[in-house]
Amino acid sequence: MKHFSVFLSIIFVFYFLFTTTPSVHGRKFHSGCKKHHKGYGHSCNSTTIFNIMSFGAKASGVSDDSKKLVNTWKAACKVSEGVLQIPLGHTFMIKPITLQGPCMGHLIFQIDGTLLAPPKIGSWSKSNRYQWINFKWVHNLTIQGSGTIDGQGYNWWTPIKSKHISNIKPTAMRFYASEDINVRDITIKNSPQVHLKFDDSRGVKVDNITILAPENTPNTDGIHLQNTRDVEILHSNIGTGDDCVSIQTGCSNVHIHHINCGPGHGISIGGLGKDKSIACVSDILIENSIIENTLYGARIKTWQGGVGVVKNVTFSNIQVEDVNFPIVINQYYCDKTLCRNQTDSIAIKGVKFDRIVGTYSTQPIHLTCSDNVPCTDIDLSYIQLKPSRGPLRGSQLQQSLCLNSYGTSSGPLVPYSINYCLRKGGDESTLQISGSSNELC
Ligand SMILES: *[C@@H]1O[C@H](CO)[C@@H](O)[C@H](O)[C@H]1NC(C)=O
Ligand SMILES: *[C@@H]1O[C@H](CO)[C@@H](O)[C@H](O)[C@H]1NC(C)=O
Ligand SMILES: *[C@@H]1O[C@H](CO)[C@@H](O)[C@H](O)[C@H]1NC(C)=O
Ligand SMILES: *[C@@H]1O[C@H](CO)[C@@H](O)[C@H](O)[C@H]1NC(C)=O
Ligand SMILES: *[C@@H]1O[C@H](CO)[C@@H](O)[C@H](O)[C@H]1NC(C)=O
Numbered sequence: 001m002k003h004f005s006v007f008l009s010i011i012f013v014f015y016f017l018f019t020t021t022p023s024v025h026g027r028k029f030h031s032g033c034k035k036h037h038k039g040y041g042h043s044c045n046s047t048t049i050f051n052i053m054s055f056g057a058k059a060s061g062v063s064d065d066s067k068k069l070v071n072t073w074k075a076a077c078k079v080s081e082g083v084l085q086i087p088l089g090h091t092f093m094i095k096p097i098t099l100q101g102p103c104m105g106h107l108i109f110q111i112d113g114t115l116l117a118p119p120k121i122g123s124w125s126k127s128n129r130y131q132w133i134n135f136k137w138v139h140n141l142t143i144q145g146s147g148t149i150d151g152q153g154y155n156w157w158t159p160i161k162s163k164h165i166s167n168i169k170p171t172a173m174r175f176y177a178s179e180d181i182n183v184r185d186i187t188i189k190n191s192p193q194v195h196l197k198f199d200d201s202r203g204v205k206v207d208n209i210t211i212l213a214p215e216n217t218p219n220t221d222g223i224h225l226q227n228t229r230d231v232e233i234l235h236s237n238i239g240t241g242d243d244c245v246s247i248q249t250g251c252s253n254v255h256i257h258h259i260n261c262g263p264g265h266g267i268s269i270g271g272l273g274k275d276k277s278i279a280c281v282s283d284i285l286i287e288n289s290i291i292e293n294t295l296y297g298a299r300i301k302t303w304q305g306g307v308g309v310v311k312n313v314t315f316s317n318i319q320v321e322d323v324n325f326p327i328v329i330n331q332y333y334c335d336k337t338l339c340r341n342q343t344d345s346i347a348i349k350g351v352k353f354d355r356i357v358g359t360y361s362t363q364p365i366h367l368t369c370s371d372n373v374p375c376t377d378i379d380l381s382y383i384q385l386k387p388s389r390g391p392l393r394g395s396q397l398q399q400s401l402c403l404n405s406y407g408t409s410s411g412p413l414v415p416y417s418i419n420y421c422l423r424k425g426g427d428e429s430t431l432q433i434s435g436s437s438n439e440l441c
């Protein structure tokens with residue numbers, strides 16, 4: 001009891017201090033702009049800093065600072081130029097939270113310290129294991145700083161034995177139905193599953209970030225895009241156990257460049273069309289990047305039975321080093337042992353692989369398109385792929401394969417057999433493509 005009252009007086013002193021100190025957590029805003037619009041003046045344009053420490057965060061790295069972060073967010077969200085600060089040299093343990101918008105104006109989330117996810121699976125509520133830090137309906141946000149978002153995924157990576165726990169594993173940072181989002185400079189690591197996900201969003205720029213997870217971790221994609229358009233991802237280093245960037249259905253106008261990818265599964269579009277679903281992906285440009293020590297390089301994968309189309313995709317000037325399968329289109333994607341072939345398949349057309357140069361360790365080109373819906377307008381130009389010198393990871397070198405793939409190849413091509421890989425022609429009217437469903441997109 002005695003301890004409790006001491007605790008209360010400490011809280012009181014802190015409360016008193018912070019509500020009378022005119023420097024941090026919004027005082028500047030209140031004194032400067034209170035006159036306008038009942039305290040939330042649109043005309044107030046000065047930056048106001050909201051430091052999580054001023055909202056009572058313990059920063060012990062163990063005690064739960066989630067509510068403090070949510071409160072700091074709410075305060076910063078109410079001003080037109082708020083800066084939410086996670087200070088350098090401090091670590092905050094944060095449980096799954098939703099940071100909701102829209103906010104008053106441009107918000108800067110300045111992360112210089114570390115945000116830690118709860119390490120034990122048991123500390124996640126059973127009903128919310130979809131994501132850790134969830135941004136929802138946010139417009140015009142910049143996340144920046146030298147700090148780290150650490151998903152502490154170790155306990156999730158080993159197969160979950162209990163039947164009572166579902167297979168759902170959290171994404172570290174998710175943006176849902178958000179717009180004009182800029183993520184730069186930070187490090188995101190060791191997510192239980194996907195590291196950074198955007199869905200139903202528009203206007204995304206990811207610049208100069210680092211994403212890291214051990215090579216052998218399951219489904220730890222770097223960046224996952226779904227139903228998201230107008231995206232630029234640049235100057236970033238991504239190395240995880242799965243795709244560096246994964247582009248799912250509903251994405252268009254995506255530009256990825258100057259990425260270092262690896263280890264992991266390369267940069268992929270798909271898997272699309274699972275369970276006979278519709279998928280539409282278009283206008284994707286991936287260029288000037290390095291993919292090193294990965295299972296795949298530039299890849300498109302679709303399930304049998306899906307409908308829709310993938311079109312206008314360019315992979316250009318990609319340096320690959322020690323990649324098992326640098327160039328892949330797989331219309332028979334299946335993560336089970338056997339999937340039946342179907343009549344329908346997502347159409348794939350207008351895909352260019354240009355200046356893919358470096359070393360491979362299994363098969364330089366692997367294009368397996370479906371019988372009913374072949375891939376058309378495929379362009380292979382200036383492909384220079386030599387076997388890597390490293391150990392062959394238990395597999396033999398294989399010849400290039402282009403099944404049901406139509407298009408043209410040009411420029412010097414190494415190995416020379418690539419010249420004969422694609423089939424000439426491929427005019428859709430003459431191919432009598434069935435089961436394709438362009439008009440759905
Ligand atoms: C802030 O407001 C003042 C006065 O309304 C204006 O002169 C100034 O240009 C504004 N600054 C910014 C960065 O918008
Ligand atoms: C973001 O907010 C700032 C400040 O309120 C504004 O000037 C800018 O136009 C906004 N940007 C977008 C893309 O909405
Ligand atoms: C990239 O991010 C790092 C780490 O936060 C930072 O030190 C560096 O200045 C950033 N580079 C650029 C060009 O912004
Ligand atoms: C193909 O996509 C690129 C962006 O990656 C875009 O600039 C170009 O206009 C698109 N081409 C067509 C024919 O739509
Ligand atoms: C599906 O079709 C492809 C191409 O004809 C064939 O190679 C493959 O063996 C078939 N798969 C199954 C499971 O029937």
